Amino acid sequence: MCSESSAIAAKQRSGRNVTHSRRGCLTCKRRKLRCPENRPICARCWNDNRVCHYGIQLQWEDESRSRGVKHGRSTRAAKHPGWESWVQVPVRRRVEHFINTTVSDLEDEISIPSSGEWSPLLRRGSPTPSLLSWPRAIPTLQPGQDGLLFDYYLQRVCQNMTLVDDSSNAFRHIILPISLSSESVMQMVLALGALTLTAAGQHDLYPVALRHKHRTIQLLRHDIGQPETAVSDYNLIAILMLCVFEISDSCQASWSTHLCAAVDMLRLRMDAHDASVITPAVSTFVSKFFLVKDALGRSACGKRAKVKELPPVHSDEIDPSVGCSYELIGIISSITDLSREMATGGFVTSVSWSDKAALVDHQLESLTQRLPPCVSSHTSMDSPNLEVQAGLSPSDILLCTSSLMHTAAKLYFIATLRSADPYAPRTQELVSDAIQWIKPLSPMYLRSAHLWPLFVTAVYVTEDEDRLFLLDQFSVLERQDISIVAAGSVGRAREIVETVWKRRDLELRSSVSANEKNIWARYVQPMSDELSLG
Incomplete structure (x- = not known):
């Protein structure tokens, strides 16, 4: 009884009534419905005749910021415009990223800009x-x-x-x-x-x-x-x-x-x-x-x-x-x-x-x-x-x-x-x-x-x-x-x-x-x- 009352109090403090499941299938998450978490096929997908699959879906912090929602265990995202402004920290020297590759690095043809395309x-x-x-x-x-x-x-x-x-x-x-x-x-x-x-x-x-x-x-x-x-x-x-x-x-x-x-x-x-x-x-x-x-x-x-x-x-x-x-x-x-x-x-x-x-x-x-x-x-x-x-x-x-x-x-x-x-x-x-x-x-x-x-x-x-x-x-x-x-x-x-x-x-x-x-x-x-x- 004590545990139930503490859970209700926690919901009241947070102001949110959480109804989603953390381990639900990706189909229910995409539909924003609570998943019953049955495996290998949840009951909701079975009843709706949908493809059900479980997996890991990565959520990037930039996406959470753009949506104005909390990311992971961090505090709730702020809604004011100043949230997205970043302060550039001065560094002592430029960081060289010669390890990074792009799609062109995997292609057979080598493409280098001609002399006329270089920065003036x-x-x-x-x-x-x-x-x-x-x-x-x-x-x-x-x-x-x-x-x-x-x-x-x-x-x-x-x-x-x-x-x-x-x-x-x-x-x-x-x-x-x-x-x-x-x-x-x-x-x-x-x-x-x-x-x-x-x-x-x-x-x-x-x-x-x-x-x-x-x-x-x-x-x-x-x-x-x-x-x-x-x-x-x-x-x-x-x-x-x-x-x-x-x-x-x-x-x-x-x-x-x-x-x-x-x-x-x-x-x-x-x-x-x-x-x-x-x-x-x-x-x-x-x-x-x-x-x-x-x-x-x-x-x-x-x-x-x-x-x-x-x-x-x-x-x-x-x-x-x-x-x-x-x-x-x-x-x-x-x-x-x-x-x-x-x-x-x-x-x-x-x-x-x-x-x-x-x-x-x-x-x-x-x-x-x-x-x-x-x-x-x-x-x-x-x-x-x-x-x-x-x-x-x-x-x-x-x-x-x-x-x-x-x-x-x-x-x-x-x-x-x-x-x-x-x-x-x-x-x-x-x-x-x-x-x-x-x-x-x-x-x-x-x-x-x-x-x-x-x-x-x-x-x-x-x-x-x-x-x-x-x-x-x-x-x-x-x-x-x-x-x-x-x-x-x-x-x-x-x-x-x-x-x-x-x-x-x-x-x-x-x-x-x-x-x-x-x-x-x-x-x-x-x-x-x-x-x-x-």
Whole structure:
């Protein structure tokens, strides 16, 4: 009697007369009727000639909130509109969800947005750096806003286009003098200054950058249309700057078009009777620039080389703007050519292909890269150091970067020509070595030259901790004030890496045949058309 009275009192306190059953069938629950809970068929469904089945029905909290009812053992849901407002708790760092998958990850076709679909550069923002000085009067420079853009290029853009800003920095010591007498080059200097300031937070300067770029294209069309002015230092440098702009502006696919135009102009120079129309310094600088862009870019997509001749420099000397020697760039290009032959299927078993692959392997193992004479040979780093992250000398930066590029090239070799398994001991050893070389450089000394080794290493990491570390490095490179050129390509490179991780994690290792183990050919190449990695 006491228990019955307490139950009645509880009902009166709650204000509800509960008539539903907790263990009833799903049919009665859906009809909102009390179920007699007979099994296997309840009496109500039997009498109504309905299908009766028991099971577990999940009730999500969001659904309960939207209906305004209590969820589980929580208190009754509030009816006022403020109930559904959520307060975002600030977190220390962004949480990376590369484990999550969608329906597209299970499909056979790999779909990556084209370069035109990527978020524009306007979305990246950082505190605007202060300008240091006002440029002196220059004939090709208009007063007003142009002076600020020129000064920003002089103070910031030039500095971040290379690993070591010394006398070898052609963006300062070749392009700036030419801009004083060439309107087309000056327009591109201003365009890059405006584009970089746009990424730094001054979004209203993006139309200004496009206006200067379009003015350069108009001037180029006029000059190239006349035989006497078609081939010149001015036009060649303007085309190079257009290429830099397109890569920096979300890696537009037209950057490769400018590359081909520059290559054609260099060939015209070689065919011309007067070879003095392009000075040797400009010819060497442009050849080196496009050689690296072509070799590293096509390593991802596996296309045929557009620039086939090495510039006449000491091949074993580390170039501060590249981070490695041109001998290593040539080896990377040779690996890509061999992978193209391998894709045809007819050369893999031939003696000539095997001999060439063995030769490239020997070149990689015996490669020695030396510091340029303009950089002091004093260094405090003979091996990767996990702790040193500040106060690196120029020689330390170049040695770390060249070692990182060398390690990534070895990984690229076994990935493309040996179809290396990401979980193989040799692969993991190279990945670990590459990460150790990255740590002393991050974040202060990361530049555009580090995008290619970061990309190659990231494709083959398997541990979540290493994946998070490399995603952090991509985030560093997205900062335009640190890495001007690479910032336009990082978004796409990161998407490719995350797609490779998800597709690789979804497949069973035991179910992959020997011919399908080449992850680079299966996943990276189809997604990397017109991707710039240098």
